[in-house]
Amino acid sequence: MASISTLNPSKTLPIISPSPSSHSIQNNHPFPSSSSSTIHFKTLQFSPKLSIVMAASKQQQHELSLNALTNSDRRDEVLIAAKSSLSNCLSETNLHLTIPALKSKTRGKVRDIYDGGDYLVLVTTDRQSAFDRVLASIPFKGQVLNDTSLWWFNQTHHIAPNAILAVPDQNVTIAKKCSVFPVEFVVRGYVTGSTDTSLWTVYKNGVRNYCGNALPEGMVKNERLPANIITPTTKAADHDVPITPDEIVQQGLMSQADYDEASRKALSLFEYGQRVASEHGLILVDTKYEFGKGPDGSVLLIDEVHTPDSSRYWLAHSYESRFQKGLEPENVDKEFLRLWFKDHCNPYEDKVLPDAPEDLVTELAWRYIFLFETITRSRFQIPETTEPIHDRITRNVSKALSLL
Structure with missing residues (x-):
C-alpha cells in the first residue's frame, strides 16, 4: 500500500548564520528517492504567508555575489x-502508451x-525552449522546474489558489482539470530582453504603447519601470502574440470579470515574488503566469510559478553599479543560452539549429x-541515474493514479 505524506507543510526557512557553516543548505527535499519502494502521495497544506527568518542583516542577504554562482564546490559537484x-x-x-x-x-x-x-498528469521534461522552439535538453531541468513551482505554489496559495493535487514523482504534477484561459499574463518590472517580443526590443523600435501600457520616453535597457506592468500574449500556431486587455475581452478570450x-x-x-527574491539577494525581473477556471468558477493558478524557465532573475547587489556603467546585469537564468x-x-x-555546446548545457x-x-x-536532490527516467515516472504515476 502506498504511503500518504504531507506535501510542503508550513515551514520557516533555516536561519543563516554568519559562522563558516552558514553556507550549508539543509536537505529537506520533499520527494522520495527514485529507489523508494513507496509512492509518497502529497496533500497541500498552506500557511497564510511565507515566514522568512534571517539572522544575517539585510545588507548581508543582498550581497549574493557572482562568485557564489561561478566558483564553488557545489557548482563543481553539479x-x-x-x-x-x-x-x-x-x-x-x-x-x-505505458499507462492504460x-x-x-x-x-x-x-x-x-x-x-x-x-485529472491532468503534467510531466516536466528537460527540454529547453526559447524563441518558440526547443533548443536543447538540460540535465535535471524538469525536476528543478517541478520542485521550484511546487515551492512557490505552496507559498502563494494565500494570493491565488492553484490546481495542484499531488506530486508522485520528481518530474510529475497531477492537477485538477480546469478550463484554461488562452492568455499568458506576462508581468514586467524592467525594460529588458532579447527576443522579438521583449519589452526592450519593442521599446528601442519606437513603441510607446505596448499591450495597453503607456511607456515613458527616455528609458534605457535594463532600467526599472515606474510600476510593474502586464503585457499579455495569446497563442498563434507556433508563437506568442502580444495583445491588449481590451482585445482579450473583445475577442471573447476572457470575460472582463x-x-x-x-x-x-x-x-x-x-x-x-519580487519581495521574496530581494530577501534572497535576487531581482525578479519579469515572469509569466497562466490561469484557468475550475468547475466551481474560481480562477486558479496553473502551469508554473517563478521558475528559471518562466522568469528572469538578476543578482541584486551588483545591479545598480552595472546599470550606471551601461553593463548587462549578472543574470541567473537562460538568457546566456538565448x-x-x-x-x-x-x-x-x-x-x-546548431547543437548547444556541452559546457553551456551543463x-x-x-x-x-x-x-x-x-x-x-534547501538542497536540490540530484536524481539517481541507474534507472531510466521514463521507467521511474511510469512506475510512480501508475501507483499514484491507482489511489485517485
Whole structure:
C-alpha cells in the first residue's frame, strides 16, 4: 500500500548564520528517492504567508555575489553530475502508451500533458525552449522546474489558489482539470530582453504603447519601470502574440470579470515574488503566469510559478553599479543560452539549429539548481541515474493514479 505524506507543510526557512557553516543548505527535499519502494502521495497544506527568518542583516542577504554562482564546490559537484547525465535527459515521454489510465497526450514546449479523466498528469521534461522552439535538453531541468513551482505554489496559495493535487514523482504534477484561459499574463518590472517580443526590443523600435501600457520616453535597457506592468500574449500556431486587455475581452478570450481577477492575482503574485527574491539577494525581473477556471468558477493558478524557465532573475547587489556603467546585469537564468543562439544562427528562421555546446548545457543545469537552492534554502536532490527516467515516472504515476 502506498504511503500518504504531507506535501510542503508550513515551514520557516533555516536561519543563516554568519559562522563558516552558514553556507550549508539543509536537505529537506520533499520527494522520495527514485529507489523508494513507496509512492509518497502529497496533500497541500498552506500557511497564510511565507515566514522568512534571517539572522544575517539585510545588507548581508543582498550581497549574493557572482562568485557564489561561478566558483564553488557545489557548482563543481553539479557540473560533474550534469555531464554524466547528458545521455539520460528526459526529452520525450509516452506515458499514454505505458499507462492504460491515460487517454491522450498533448506535447508542449517543455511539458507533456496527459488526460487522466478527471485529472491532468503534467510531466516536466528537460527540454529547453526559447524563441518558440526547443533548443536543447538540460540535465535535471524538469525536476528543478517541478520542485521550484511546487515551492512557490505552496507559498502563494494565500494570493491565488492553484490546481495542484499531488506530486508522485520528481518530474510529475497531477492537477485538477480546469478550463484554461488562452492568455499568458506576462508581468514586467524592467525594460529588458532579447527576443522579438521583449519589452526592450519593442521599446528601442519606437513603441510607446505596448499591450495597453503607456511607456515613458527616455528609458534605457535594463532600467526599472515606474510600476510593474502586464503585457499579455495569446497563442498563434507556433508563437506568442502580444495583445491588449481590451482585445482579450473583445475577442471573447476572457470575460472582463475574469481578466480583472486574473490580472490582479498576477500583479500580486509578482510583487510577492519580487519581495521574496530581494530577501534572497535576487531581482525578479519579469515572469509569466497562466490561469484557468475550475468547475466551481474560481480562477486558479496553473502551469508554473517563478521558475528559471518562466522568469528572469538578476543578482541584486551588483545591479545598480552595472546599470550606471551601461553593463548587462549578472543574470541567473537562460538568457546566456538565448544570446549564444542569437550569435550563432537565426533562431526564428533557420530550420536546423546548431547543437548547444556541452559546457553551456551543463552550466545552465547548474544555474537552475543554484536558483532553486538560493530561493528555497534547501538542497536540490540530484536524481539517481541507474534507472531510466521514463521507467521511474511510469512506475510512480501508475501507483499514484491507482489511489485517485
